[in-house]
Amino acid sequence: MPESVFAPWDDPSEEPLIRFRNVTKQFGDFTAIDDLTLDIFEREFFALLGPSGCGKTTMMRMLAGFETPTSGVIELAGQDIAPVPPNKRAVNMMFQSYALFPHLSVYENIAFGLRRGNMPKHDIDDRVAEMLKLTRLEKFARRKPHQISGGQRQRVALARSLAKAPKLLLLDEPLGALDAKLRQATQFELMDIQEKTGTTFVIVTHDQEEAMTVASRVAVMDEGRIMQVATPEHIYEAPESVYVADFIGDVNIIRGTATPLGEQRYSISHSADAPPLVAVSERPFATDQTCHLAIRPEKVSIHAERPDGADNAVQGTVLDIAYLGNISTYHVALPDGQVIKAQTANTRRVSRRSFTWEDTVWLSWTATAGVLLAQ
Amino acid sequence: MQRLILIAVPYAWLLALFLVPFLIVFKISLSDVELAIPPYTPTLSDGLIQFFQALDFENFAFLASDDLYWKAYLSSLQIALISTLLTLLVGYPMAYGMARAPEEWRPTLMMLVILPFWTSFLIRVYAWMGILSQEGFLNQFLLWTGLIGEPLTILNTTTAVYIGIVYTYLPFMILPIFAALDRLDGSLIEAAEDLGCSRFQAFWLVTIPLSRNGIVAGSFLVFIPALGEFVIPSLLGGSGTLMIGKVLWEEFFNNRDWPVASAVAVILLLILIIPIVLFQRNQQKQAEAEQ
Numbered sequence: 001m002p003e004s005v006f007a008p009w010d011d012p013s014e015e016p017l018i019r020f021r022n023v024t025k026q027f028g029d030f031t032a033i034d035d036l037t038l039d040i041f042e043r044e045f046f047a048l049l050g051p052s053g054c055g056k057t058t059m060m061r062m063l064a065g066f067e068t069p070t071s072g073v074i075e076l077a078g079q080d081i082a083p084v085p086p087n088k089r090a091v092n093m094m095f096q097s098y099a100l101f102p103h104l105s106v107y108e109n110i111a112f113g114l115r116r117g118n119m120p121k122h123d124i125d126d127r128v129a130e131m132l133k134l135t136r137l138e139k140f141a142r143r144k145p146h147q148i149s150g151g152q153r154q155r156v157a158l159a160r161s162l163a164k165a166p167k168l169l170l171l172d173e174p175l176g177a178l179d180a181k182l183r184q185a186t187q188f189e190l191m192d193i194q195e196k197t198g199t200t201f202v203i204v205t206h207d208q209e210e211a212m213t214v215a216s217r218v219a220v221m222d223e224g225r226i227m228q229v230a231t232p233e234h235i236y237e238a239p240e241s242v243y244v245a246d247f248i249g250d251v252n253i254i255r256g257t258a259t260p261l262g263e264q265r266y267s268i269s270h271s272a273d274a275p276p277l278v279a280v281s282e283r284p285f286a287t288d289q290t291c292h293l294a295i296r297p298e299k300v301s302i303h304a305e306r307p308d309g310a311d312n313a314v315q316g317t318v319l320d321i322a323y324l325g326n327i328s329t330y331h332v333a334l335p336d337g338q339v340i341k342a343q344t345a346n347t348r349r350v351s352r353r354s355f356t357w358e359d360t361v362w363l364s365w366t367a368t369a370g371v372l373l374a375q
Numbered sequence: 376m377q378r379l380i381l382i383a384v385p386y387a388w389l390l391a392l393f394l395v396p397f398l399i400v401f402k403i404s405l406s407d408v409e410l411a412i413p414p415y416t417p418t419l420s421d422g423l424i425q426f427f428q429a430l431d432f433e434n435f436a437f438l439a440s441d442d443l444y445w446k447a448y449l450s451s452l453q454i455a456l457i458s459t460l461l462t463l464l465v466g467y468p469m470a471y472g473m474a475r476a477p478e479e480w481r482p483t484l485m486m487l488v489i490l491p492f493w494t495s496f497l498i499r500v501y502a503w504m505g506i507l508s509q510e511g512f513l514n515q516f517l518l519w520t521g522l523i524g525e526p527l528t529i530l531n532t533t534t535a536v537y538i539g540i541v542y543t544y545l546p547f548m549i550l551p552i553f554a555a556l557d558r559l560d561g562s563l564i565e566a567a568e569d570l571g572c573s574r575f576q577a578f579w580l581v582t583i584p585l586s587r588n589g590i591v592a593g594s595f596l597v598f599i600p601a602l603g604e605f606v607i608p609s610l611l612g613g614s615g616t617l618m619i620g621k622v623l624w625e626e627f628f629n630n631r632d633w634p635v636a637s638a639v640a641v642i643l644l645l646i647l648i649i650p651i652v653l654f655q656r657n658q659q660k661q662a663e664a665e666q
Contacts, residue, residue, distance in 0.1 A: 064565075064569055065568075065569075066565055085568075086565070086568045086569050087568050087569070087570075087571045087572055087573055088571075091569075092569055092570065093565075093566070093569045095562045095565070095566055096562075097560060097562050099560065099562040099563050099565070099566035101563060101566075101567075101581060101585075102585065102664075103584045103585060103587075112567070112570050112580075113570030113571050116570060116571030116572055116576070117571065146664075160570070161569075161570075164570070164571070
């Protein structure tokens with residue numbers, strides 16, 4: 001592996017900055033976090049991704065110190081942080097609502113945390129100036145939060161939480177209140193700032209695109225458990241479960257039974273009147289084991305005639321066409337009723353659409369295009 | 376035209392219910408006392424020229440020369456200030472507790488604050504006489520517990536006046552503070568703690584400044600009526616309690632000196648204008664901040 005790749009999670013000698021060990025959190029009867037174990041490393045940009053109510057915010061609040069685990073241990077730099085109150089932790093949080101103090105100016109908001117320590121006045125001034133520069137807010141230092149725009153408020157919140165140079169910065173849906181354009185720009189800004197400051201970031205989000213864009217690793221959560229922790233590419237291309245495959249991006253799931261063909265190749269029969277499909281899987285499957293073949297739409301190509309030499313080819317009729325500008329998604333119904341989505345890039349500006357509704361078409365994909373999943 | 380009417384209505388209201396009565400009182404304050412009905416001279420029946428010639432500032436000069444009056448003003452200011460402070464000290468924790476209470480409890484707590492208004496104010500003050508007197512409930516209770524050997528004298532002292540004012544005006548303090556605290560975003564307190572504040576620092580640096588408008592509004596709502604308060608000092612206070620409201624009453628009903636009483640009232644109003652203007656500005660600023 002080349003030196004430049006940042007992957008401390010693959011290095012067994014690396015000590016994690018944060019370590020969740022069998023952490024469970026219950027609110028009355030409700031289990032928010034269920035026996036969770038997780039390592040987060042220094043300088044990581046770690047994303048907790050999941051639908052609302054999956055426990056991601058609870059995890060963040062436990063890191064900040066606003067909740068304590070019912071059982072299990074959370075370690076920060078090798079120390080159990082359960083007995084440390086929030087104001088004594090080297091952890092800062094950027095709140096979803098930003099939680100800027102409305103009675104203080106932008107400058108005073110950023111200086112708020114610094115003034116709680118015994119930092120000399122001119123050092124505070126220097127640090128605030130540095131933060132204002134980092135977030136390009138120099139011109140707004142004297143303004144009150146209600147006198148600046150939403151995007152600027154977001155940057156004040158970021159500057160304020162970074163001012164104390166925490167070991168760990170928590171971001172709770174930091175871009176939720178911004179519109180799509182600003183959101184995208186801010187995502188890159190966040191990555192830039194994370195790289196410049198070298199702080200470990202943990203971001204909570206329900207937006208998979210956001211998680212994929214910013215994070216070095218993504219943890220997909222559901223009902224208080226972590227379904228998979230991996231890099232964005234890995235999560236997308238090699239999901240470990242149907243849940244993860246379905247949660248991240250668009251996917252076709254074909255349910256069937258596996259028959260080993262040898263050399264990691266499997267034949268999957270999914271319908272009585274269709275020939276079996278072929279897929280390559282590193283994960284072993286037994287004969288007649290139920291399996292799910294997950295294929296991303298962009299890996300399915302669409303043809304007028306049966307393509308020669310394709311590993312898998314199925315015939316169907318075009319049900320729907322979604323034109324998205326850069327790409328078009330075709331919904332193709334197979335004879336057994338299953339709908340498969342296929343995507344093509346619209347590389348030419350004014351192209352005659354090759355297929356239209358009710359056309360009979362052929363879909364094909366290679367044996368390695370899909371991922372074979374047990375559940 | 377419509378706008379003119381819209382503006383004219385409140386001004387007509389103000390004119391009829393504030394300015395006209397004030398001018399009548401002001402006119403009486405410039406008159407002289409006389410044994411007649413009405414008990415002052417001149418009246419408009421004397422003819423316009425005579426009427427204006429007879430008006431003078433004699434009564435105001437009298438108020439300035441007799442130290443009873445300015446002592447009563449000062450003592451009223453002092454009592455109003457101290458009782459406002461006491462009401463704030465009692466009311467703030469109550470409002471804070473209400474704002475922090477579980478959602479389903481709040482209507483009940485709010486009800487408890489407002490409930491005393493269902494009984495006449497006068498009856499409630501009389502009830503305090505029953506509680507605070509030498510053989511009242513409080514003394515009997517304290518004697519029973521053995522905390523004191525002989526009954527305390529509370530009724531007919533300034534202490535009883537403080538108790539009465541704090542009790543009566545408490546809801547006016549609690550409600551605006553509660554309204555301010557209720558709007559306070561809980562994540563602000565968490566943010567303060569996250570940035571290194573202890574619980575107390577977070578309260579002092581975030582909760583108090585953000586409930587400032589409620590504190591100011593509540594304080595004025597207590598201070599302004601307490602300054603001119605008459606019933607409480609006259610029923611609960613003794614001869615040692617000097618308040619301008621009581622002086623006013625005595626001038627009107629005991630001395631039947633309407634001109635001097637009116638002069639006392641005019642000056643009281645002038646004193647009250649300052650806090651009223653400040654209160655209005657606070658309300659306006661709050662309304663602007665909410666936009």
